[in-house]
Amino acid sequence: MHEVSMIKKILELTLRQIEEHHAESASVIRISMAVSDHLNDSGAQSLFSSLAAHTAAKHAQLAIHWNPAVYRCVACGEQISSLAFVPYMDCPVCGKMAMPGPQTHEWSLDEIVLEGGAE
């Protein structure tokens, strides 16, 4: 599943940051991602918490900034953005079907707030 590999990557980057900065743990991890049908705030947090159990990042909270999903009309090419993920939309211009664009699964790690350490 795509979302599991994404959360694993976020955890991996967080643990590397903790190690590089000689911190004890991470408190907040800020990420941006496009809305999807797979994941919401609580789903992402519980997935992260289960993957991070027994690591230094186990108490970290995910702070997710949701980016709108972009849909493109198959008929006229009109682009529509939406913060609610749906499989497809009706194009507001021509009424035909608008499908999610390829950027739907992009995400970025914006900031990791570290705690503790000897610096």
Ligand SMILES: [Zn+2]
């Ligand atoms: Zn259209």
